[in-house]
Amino acid sequence: MGFSLKKLASGLLKTKENLVSKIKAAVGLHKKIDGALLDEIEEILISSDISVETSTAIIANLKEKVAQRGIDNSEEVFQLLRECLKDLFVDVSAEPFFASGKKPYVIMIVGVNGTGKTTSIAKIARRFVNDGKKVTIAAADTFRAAAIDQLAIWADRVGCHLVKGQEGGDAAAVAYDAVQSAIARGDDVVIIDTAGRLHTKTNLMEELSKVKRVVKKAMPDAPHRTLLVLDGTTGQNALQQVEIFKKMLDIDGIVVTKLDGTAKGGAVFSIVERYK
Ligand SMILES: Nc1nc2c(ncn2[C@@H]2O[C@H](COP(=O)(O)OP(=O)(O)O)[C@@H](O)[C@H]2O)c(=O)[nH]1
Ligand SMILES: [Mg+2]
Known part of the structure; x- marks a missing residue:
């Protein structure tokens, strides 16, 4: 990939x-x-x-x-x-998205609410499952019960294991449990869904940093990838989101969603030019 x-x-x-x-x-x-x-x-x-x-x-x-x-x-x-x-794409790294040496390979998904994190997780998980890999998804967006339910439906459809907590529960604890459980089950991949309420910016970034820290207690070099999800229809706003998230977390990949529905997807070129 x-x-x-x-x-x-x-x-x-x-x-x-x-x-x-x-x-x-x-x-x-x-x-x-x-x-x-x-x-x-x-x-x-x-x-x-x-x-x-x-x-x-x-x-x-x-x-x-x-x-x-x-x-x-x-x-x-x-x-x-x-x-x-x-x-513009000449120097873009084509390194494989998945490194088979890590078991499980832990991917953390971050981004503002509504950008398409949960949907992208389902798509990524499906690709891994189709590839014969065993996947655990962590429902670490614990803010709303509906977010946990949405992910549970996807996990069921795609055929992967789901680790979830209570609504309002500790996101980092859910992520930790998911990595522990994937290690115990011998799963290949863990994908961590996270919350994205940007109006509580400081709290959100603290929560995401904590998720990262606590995941390392279960597996010291995890997460192996932190992907920022951007809504491709939001144009220059998407570039600002890169700046905000990059300040607080090591982002090493970007997923751009909803390009199917827009004639203004040009922001992708700006993102590539600036961050390749
Ligand atoms: N057209 C289109 N819609 C998308 C895409 N990705 C997500 N969506 C829609 O955007 C909305 C928010 O997606 P969701 O995954 O729940 O975002 P989250 O809040 O970041 O988890 C949902 O209605 C999705 O169906 C995409 O690539 N194309
Ligand atoms: Mg979501």
């Missing part, structure tokens, strides 16, 4: 269609690739929620390619832009 550019491209279909149709309109008005066309394209990139910083970098790269290849026909801008967007 590595990084998949193909998967990302299919998720970004609406964003792409929106970009392409706007750029087509601009190309229709400019026969040559000139400053005016490039300015228009930059605006179009920004309007699909790619940050100003990233859009400027893309346009600079585009200009360089235009100069190097001596191209001036505006129709060629699509191919060049495609290359420029791909260039």
Whole structure:
């Protein structure tokens, strides 16, 4: 399970269609690739929620390619832009998501409420189960009974073991129990769901740090991965969430959700450019 550019491209279909149709309109008005066309394209990139910083970098790269290849026909801008967007991913690590040397491999999932943590856990768990791995899920979002129930339904559907506590119970204790129980059962993977109430920011970060600390008591090098889940439709707001979480926790992976429903998924490019 590595990084998949193909998967990302299919998720970004609406964003792409929106970009392409706007750029087509601009190309229709400019026969040559000139400053005016490039300015228009930059605006179009920004309007699909790619940050100003990233859009400027893309346009600079585009200009360089235009100069190097001596191209001036505006129709060629699509191919060049495609290359420029791909260039953003060149240094992105494709290291495997799962290291088989750790048993269990412990993944902690964090992120703001509603971004898609629980749904992503179900998707990740299903991939591991399909791969023949045994999975334990920890319902460490103990704030609402409904969150625990939602995860229980997914665990049942996907076919993995669930460790849960009481509503309002200690999240760290649930995570600890899950890792202990996975060790005892010989499970391959533990995925820890967590709460995401950002309006109590300090408390949330304290709770998440505590979950990490306590998990280490059950398995010293765990969690092996901490994934931040971002809602791809929230644009630049998603970038702010990266900053907030990164300050308090070691984040070593990002999951971007809901790209299927948006034409403004450009924030993905900004996230990749800044954090690869
Ligand atoms: N269209 C779409 N909806 C999603 C995706 N991921 C999550 N959702 C929906 O977003 C809502 C919140 O998801 P949930 O997993 O409960 O978020 P959590 O609060 O972070 O655990 C639910 O209605 C999900 O069905 C996705 O990739 N695409
Ligand atoms: Mg949830």
